[in-house]
Amino acid sequence: MLVILLVVLGEVLCQAQGYEVREIFHFIDTVCFYSLNIKGEAEGLFLEAGRDFRVRNNSFKLIDCIEHHEYCVERKIKSFPSVYYHGEDKMFEYTWSFTVADFVEFGIKMQSNNTxxxxxxxxxxxxxxxxxxxxxxxxxxxxxxxxxxxxxxxxxxxxxxxxxxxxxxxxxxxxxxxxxxxxxxxxxxxxxxxxxxxxxxxxxxxxxxxxxxxxxxxxxxxxNNFQITQSNFYEQRKCFDGKLLGISFIDKNNKTHISQISKHKSIMITLNAYNDTKFRYGFVDLNKFPSIGKKFHVYESYSFVIRDYRENKGIVDFGERFFRDTDEIYSVYEAVWNKSDVKEFVVMKKPRTIIRLRYLLPGIAVVVGFVYKIWVKQHFQYRQEV
The missing domain is CATH 3.40.30.10 (Glutaredoxin)
Structure with missing residues (x-):
């Protein structure tokens, strides 16, 4: 009788605040997707993952933060969509990719022991x-x-x-x-x-x-983890601050070879052994993760670039140039780090604004031509009336 009374009282209190009981209790061992569009594509993938038998011990809840705005504010959700795991005393942010496989793997991992x-x-x-x-x-x-x-x-x-x-x-x-x-x-x-x-x-x-x-x-x-994927991008990104990051892009449109990646790995392993951590290296398979290039502000197909994360200094593009050995690779990193002349190694990448302007010019020309035709037509009609 006491239990029933407590449940009824809890429901009254929750409804008085505009919440439902199920939305209060789901924050124990639960993966929550906070959304402004509950019918979106990612939201659908999340619900599909929640039906997987392997995460039956987890609750997968989709929260409509338009309908339950105060509730999401109370949980300090500031960006959308956002996914969090709520344990008994901890709250973990989900930074993996929005795919069914990753949602399921994350759910399995969270319902398991730490080790x-x-x-x-x-x-x-x-x-x-x-x-x-x-x-x-x-x-x-x-x-x-x-x-x-x-x-x-x-x-x-x-x-x-x-x-x-x-x-x-x-x-x-x-x-x-x-x-x-x-x-x-x-x-x-x-x-x-x-x-x-x-x-x-x-x-x-x-x-x-x-x-x-x-x-x-x-x-x-x-x-020691060189591959950058959609799932680990945000974790890897934290490792790059204040460093030079060399990135190899594997793509059907370029000629990046596994031997090139091995050379870069070797030099990083050697530097790590000497505790020289000002350089980082990673490789991206654009065939599997085509959108990752944009996260590094790379908008065309390149084999190798160096991105400076010290003060967001920009990108140096090496194109499809193949390096002879690890000594040459080290010289390249040192030259970029010291802001030395790297023309012997590379053709500098054009500023991003210039690239975008190049793509905008045809559109601007069309608009100007259209406006000019309208002006000529109106001017001609005006002269006829006069």
Missing amino acids: KTISTLEDFELINSFNKPFYLLFYRENDKILSEFNYVDIFSYISGFYKSSNLYFATTSSKTISKLYHLPKIQTPILYNFSPNSTTRPSLKFPFTGQNIKEFIESTRCN
Whole structure:
């Protein structure tokens, strides 16, 4: 009886504020899409993802912020559309792409623990199948006596800060997994970063602290993941501030070759080893993600550009030029960083305003011609009347 009374009272209070009960209770383990157009394309994809059986433990709610304006203001939603995951005590912003696959994967990730325990090869292959960077903590059960604290719990706690990211975190004490990576010869515990597009496997050795685990994640998530996708763009973008970013574009209209990308990766790996972090590198497959070029203010098909994120200095276009070796690539980065003459390497990209003006001129000419014809016609009629 008391429960019924509380529910009725809650409904009265909610309706008095213009809300419905279901809109108050959905903020527990729920992915919410805040929209000004609930019939939009992205909104439809979101609802389709919510019907996937793999996210049945999550609620996917579409919120009409025109009808429930005060409600969205109360939740501090300032841009639309916006997607957030609401847990019991945390709120995570969704920065992945607006696709069914990403919505579903995000929902699965959010309803899982911060770290996954890997005990079989099937578990390992499942995480590998996401094709995302992941951090794997190897340890043996008797390793725990080496530490005064439970470093597995600390690793899980730190992982929670990256809950809504494209990064995955796992632990294992499985001998099968250890043998797969030849770990019997390596001292454990040890933390590895696996990236699907890197030739290196950065590691952090014991002893572990919350600080050095977080520093390791921060450095390797930026330096060891080179592929820029629609899903991880906003995460990667945070790594570029104050840096020079070299970007290779793979497109059917250019001749970018995998060997060129490998050369750029190699120089970045070398620089990272020396803790030289003023340069970043990434590659974009425009065949899969055609809109990403515009996010970098690249509006035509290029093989390689350098974008200066120190003070938004602009873009240097290298076209389809192939570099001989990593030394030449390093010289190019240094020349751009020091604002030296790079004419021997590159043809400078025209300012964006000039490019846009070039496309606008034909339209302006048509409008001027049309106005001129009207003026001539009216002037001729006026002279006839006179």
